[in-house]
Amino acid sequence: MAPSLLRFITTEELREREARARAAAAAQKTRNQSFALYSAAALIVTLGLTYASVPLYRAFCSATGYSGTPMTDKSRYSSPSRLVPTYNDPLNEEHKTQRIRVAFNADSDPNIPWTFTPQQREIYVLPGETALTFYKAHNKSDKDIIGIATYNVLPDRIAPYFAKIECFCFEEQKLLAGEEVDLPVFFFLDKELLQDKEARDVHDVMLSYTFFSARRNPKTGQLEPDTDLSNYRVGLDELPKRT
Template sequence: MPLTGPQKTVAQTVGLVVVMGGLAWASVPFYDWFCRVTGFGGTVGYASVAPEDVLEQTVKVRFDGSLNNDMAWEFTPVVREMEIRIGETGLAFYEAYNPTDRPVAGMASYNVTPYQAGGFFEKIDCFCFEEQVLAPGERVQMPVSFFVDPEIVGDREGQYIHTITLSYTFYEIDLPEGYAALETDQPTELN
């Protein structure tokens, strides 16, 4: 039996919602892949080791740390900037502190500016996109090791980059189950 006018409209609307939902779901991994491959939007690459080729040319790397509006931690780079040779492995630390009386879980996202440097800034090890849980009053230092790919000196835009800024933003996430149970076991104050 063929669909009537209103039934056909409802079926088309439901179909459109399903297609749009599928496209929205697929766009996140596709966009992430695209940014990692191209360095678009300051997205950096990942490498297991630094290149053997270390140049005499240097680049200044600045470090920036910020928090999402609802994040209760304090978060800052230990050193604000360093100068490294292109191809040399750099090691920097960020410090996070939980001043609250409850455990707080967080995750960091990052970017690199200028955006053209994203394709040449390679991380070897990083705390980004990893769940971090800090107990009340806990302070930790989190390392990031990186290098600037020597190919930057041959790139028509990259060759003019002398300063790169690596920025992290921490945002609060839900506590894992084991920690969530600890949070509910704490006494609460009654007003």
């Protein structure tokens, strides 16, 4: 009886050990899967932030008007009341609101064989009044070229109130050899500028674009203007005189 009982106990122990081993292996597998998922998530987030660094910077500039960047935050014109021309000065209803001269400037980097010009040199708008203008770009070479435009507005203090509803800035523009295209800019000056003592007396504004050939960022692989954006200032040092 003793040998038989011994064999029976040994079998049970083996079964228990096998069960514990399977449970331990399953737990280890679960931990490995969780670690792999967390690692993958962290990697995705890191890569996402890396690839989004330039768009996030653009979004920050567009949302705050930082460094003379015209506003493109669509929440600013979600209310139809913002898109109504202001005919009277809100601080003095007896005075008519003076129209603001918006001049347009266009440049192209010497390394890109394009001509780039505004189709209108200037327009006059009231705060809250929408306006549409066009730029023209022409690829003079015999090769297809991708260009990207940077932009700025002067004076800097008007930038938080210069809201662009539609524009071509920081977007890849591929022009075929010899191709010519019209590029629209749809914008308005937010009427809140009339409440800002530093901006309300601005009556001359310059919106300026410069086209660069596109280069591939060696770290992110993203196309970007072939220039040092941290040091380059688009636009003119002074506004042109009225003619």
